Amino acid sequence: xxxxxxxxxxxxxxxxxxxxxxxxxxxxxxxxxxxxxxxxxxxxxxxxxxxxxxxxxxxxxxxxxxxxxxxxxxxxxxxxxxxxxxxxxxxxxxxxxxxxxxxxxxxxxxxxxxxxxxxxxxxxxxxxxxxxxxxxxxxxxxxxxxxxxxxxxxxxxxxxxxxxxxxxxxxxxxx
Amino acid sequence: xxxxxxxxxxxxxxxxxxxxxxxxxxxxxxxxxxxxxxxxxxxxxxxxxxxxxxxxxxxxxxxxxxxxxxxxxxxxxxxxxxxxxxxxxxxxxxxxxxxx
Numbered sequence: 001x002x003x004x005x006x007x008x009x010x011x012x013x014x015x016x017x018x019x020x021x022x023x024x025x026x027x028x029x030x031x032x033x034x035x036x037x038x039x040x041x042x043x044x045x046x047x048x049x050x051x052x053x054x055x056x057x058x059x060x061x062x063x064x065x066x067x068x069x070x071x072x073x074x075x076x077x078x079x080x081x082x083x084x085x086x087x088x089x090x091x092x093x094x095x096x097x098x099x100x101x102x103x104x105x106x107x108x109x110x111x112x113x114x115x116x117x118x119x120x121x122x123x124x125x126x127x128x129x130x131x132x133x134x135x136x137x138x139x140x141x142x143x144x145x146x147x148x149x150x151x152x153x154x155x156x157x158x159x160x161x162x163x164x165x166x167x168x169x170x171x172x173x174x175x
Numbered sequence: 176x177x178x179x180x181x182x183x184x185x186x187x188x189x190x191x192x193x194x195x196x197x198x199x200x201x202x203x204x205x206x207x208x209x210x211x212x213x214x215x216x217x218x219x220x221x222x223x224x225x226x227x228x229x230x231x232x233x234x235x236x237x238x239x240x241x242x243x244x245x246x247x248x249x250x251x252x253x254x255x256x257x258x259x260x261x262x263x264x265x266x267x268x269x270x271x272x273x274x275x
Contacts, residue, residue, distance in 0.1 A: 009200075009201050010201065011199050011200055011201055013199055015204075016197075017197050017198065017199040017204070018193075018196035018197055018198065018207065018215065019196075019197075019198040019199070019207075019211070020198070020199050020200070021198060021199070021200040022200065022201070023200070023201075047222075049218065056200075057210075058211075058214065060214050060217065060218075075237070075240060075241040076241040076242050076243075078236065086217070086218070086221060087218075156215075156218070158218070158219070158222060160196075
């Protein structure tokens with residue numbers, strides 16, 4: 001019996017990027033964990049856009065549902081409800097962050113059923129980011145409503161992802 | 176009110192100005208393919224359209240303030256026979272009109 005988490009793939013940005021992809025999801029593990037850290041942007045209103053990939057290509061159809069709760073320090077929580085969107089939003093970055101290096105966003109997510117051709121892929125995530133008015137901490141769940149094998153994750157922002165972001169994919173070993 | 180197609184034209188211009196755009200993976204760094212540029216244009220255009228159609232909801236939600244503050248307003252309106260809360264809500268709605 002072996003236990004632990006095994007790194008499957010990782011990308012660390014060394015310059016501005018418009019998209020980061022990690023892959024390698026297969027039948028080896030039942031559940032995968034995604035760790036994204038150091039998310040910041042150049043400027044502009046920003047929401048993190050997370051998509052599944054098939055054969056390494058981000059899937060952009062209107063098949064993404066998301067339900068969550070946006071915990072925040074500046075006011076009461078916000079309900080997050082997206083139906084038939086082209087991505088899962090709100091992860092790692094929720095609102096304007098700008099180039100303030102102290103505002104970097106982070107999230108950890110668990111990925112379920114990605115390698116199952118007969119079930120929808122699912123994600124649960126806890127996220128933390130910062131904007132000018134306070135802290136934003138969405139707790140989200142998402143479903144990609146296509147029964148197909150997905151082999152990875154694509155992450156983009158509405159502006160570029162800056163140097164120092166890290167996206168890592170781990171397999172949770174079966175025992 | 177702009178159409179989605181009009182936003183796509185605007186988004187296309189923005190992407191053209193931002194080129195080249197890159198995707199990073201553990202295989203290295205490469206420029207977007209034509210399909211990925213098209214996806215990016217759709218992303219931007221869809222967001223602009225959503226903001227136009229629904230942005231007022233988010234703006235109102237932000238401007239209403241937290242529930243405790245609103246309840247406090249309602250309480251003092253009852254005590255003082257004022258309309259502070261209703262005036263506040265009306266002002267927020269006026270400042271963030273629903274698109275017609």
